Amino acid sequence: MDTIPWEITLTVLGVVIPTVAGVYEFFFIGRKRLGYRIQMDTRAFGEDFAGARHPSLVLVRIENNGSVPVDVDDYMESEPVGLSVRFPRRRVVRAFDPTRRGPSSPTNAIPLLNRDPERADPDVLRLPRVPLNPNEHYKVLVVLDELDGDNAPERDGDESDAVMESRIKGGRITRTRYRARVSRGVVALITVMASLIVALYYVSEDNSTAAVDCASGKLAVVGSTAFRPVLEKAAASYREACREAPGDVEIDIRATGSQEGVRTLDEAGREAGEDGPAMLAFSDGRKGDGHPQLLPRPVSFSLFTLVVNKAAGVQDLTPEQIRRIYAGRYRNWSDVGGNDLPIALVGRYSNSGSRRALEERVLGGATEPNVTSHDCRARVARPDHPALRCERGSTQEALDTVAAVPGGLGYAEAHAAGARTDRLRLVRIDGHPAELDAADRGVYPFWATEYAYTYGQPPADSLVAGFLRYMTLEVGQDVIREYGQRPCADLANPRLCRPS
Structure with a gap:
């Protein structure tokens, strides 16, 4: 009896797997599906912020990750409320839509639904009945008051204790992390089918050819x-x-x-x-x-960081402080709470993508000042800018110079800078370290897309x-x-x- 070629088997299974998974997801899981994602959950600085003594900020994202639209009549809460999110041991102080969707947007009801400070359940965020087509979403920024005060735990988006307490008709609401995931049943089905494909490949064919798409x-x-x-x-x-x-x-x-x-x-x-x-x-x-x-x-997605010589005595700078330094308004590290050392800017040539990322994402579109020094220690005879600044041609040269100059401040790709922490310190921006998750969530600004042309x-x-x-x-x-x-x-x- 002739055997079926493994290429045909792979093709058939390649059609069967998504078909079966789609049918299972469509008929057994439910077509209507909302997801809620906590993209940020962090304690705010200071006290009495927006009326909260121990404030924390939460960014909630509501998304339609199903296959059909969700209409206003699909919500099961008492009108006009559509969804309720509870924050244990915290009080909702303010809530608003940061996307500014327009004067007629249904999300303009968010402040009205959450403005009564005497309501019986102050730990509940009430959201309006917003119609959402598949793949549409909206966001809500919430100011909360930590009822536990200084004993409140540190949180991030993934560890938030927020709980959705609502339902929708003919579907479900699930909490997502980075993106909506398929159900466990579908994952298990795909895993089994993929294992069969791998087994058929190795049984039916001598896999001696290179797996890489090689060209000479x-x-x-x-x-x-x-x-x-x-x-x-x-x-x-x-x-x-x-x-x-x-x-x-x-x-x-x-x-x-x-x-x-x-x-x-x-x-x-x-x-x-x-x-x-x-x-x-x-x-x-x-x-x-x-x-x-x-x-x-x-x-x-490439991450960058500011770096300083450890002698500067700083670990964190606000965006405004950084812009003032590069504008020449702050010329000594003591101006920002550091040691009494002159600030020496170590920049890159104008053809540097790292420099362009700094100017666009950190300096607010302003350009780095002109060169006023060759060695980042002494000024040239006729400087045309108050800042002391030199330039280097590569990432490693810039890091070497910052490490050699006690008041040096530069920037580099984060992985390369992280290998030089013997004499350099990676600077946090507004309290946020150079971490990919922080940049992905939009709270760390210094990054760039790496393009191949x-x-x-x-x-x-x-x-x-x-x-x-x-x-x-x-x-x-x-x-x-x-x-x-x-x-x-x-x-x-x-x-x-x-x-x-």
Whole structure:
């Protein structure tokens, strides 16, 4: 009896799995489904904030993660309330919609539903009956008063004690973390079917071919110095995976700065033939204007941090303090509560993506001041700005300079900076450390999307396309994670990685 080829089996199972999972989810789980997510739950600084003696701030997200719309009549609370969220041992002081959806928005009822301070259940947040189409959401910012005062526990979004006490007709309300998940039954079903696929593959075929999409030839990778360690490790891993494939693989990493890499690719593309240059450019942030032939591909979410020499005596700066330092209004660390040392700014050249991320996300669009020093210790003869500032060409050079100058302040990719804590200190911004989860939630501002640029669409069988696919698939993503960054697909809010 003839056996069925394993390729046909894989194709059939590839259709069966999502079909069965979809039917199970549609008929047995329920089509109407709301999710609620606590994206932030943190104690606020100071006392008597918004009428709360021990204030805490909570950001609640309500989302329709079902397959059909949720209408106003689907809520089961007494009108006009649609949903009730309880916060044990805390009192709701204020609640409002931070998205400002417009004067006619149903969420404008949020302050009215929560303004009575004498209600019997002050620990309950009342939300209106908001109609939501699939994948739509809204957010509510809540000011709470900690009834336990100084004994209240520290929380974050995942550890919040908020409890949803409402239901909807013909469906359910579930708490989500980063994104709505399929049910456990569907996960179990997919796991079993996937195991069968793997077993069939190894039983039916001698898996001696390389799993990587190997291509041969020479490839130049230019651009970001901050992303260079990731690219070097990924290139070495790709060459190793393709060592038995026909043809040689040569990948040359030339990190000269994000914007310089973009310009190099653009110039090479104009001189190349129809297939384009054998070159990729990686940039910390967008390419800028004037390069219409370059196509972006979001690769990762890159985190940056300010760094200071430990002698400066600071660990935390507010955004306003940072802007004043770079504007030259604060020139000594004692101006912000640190030691009596002059502030020496260690910047990057204008082609640096790290510098562009600082200017856009931390300095509010302002540019770094001009160079007024060559060694970050003494001013040049005719400085044109009150700040003392020098420039360096790469991430490591900037970190070396900050480590050598007692009052040094610079910035770098967070993973690279974290390896230099012997003489450097990573600066918190408004109390938030340089952590990916904080940036993902929107409370830490210093980050950038790492883009890979090609000149036009490269041929599918080219080394350019093969290495780019490798960077965005499992092995390449593992390398990205290894160096403290995060693939775009891992984000709670993947839109952060989309090209602007």
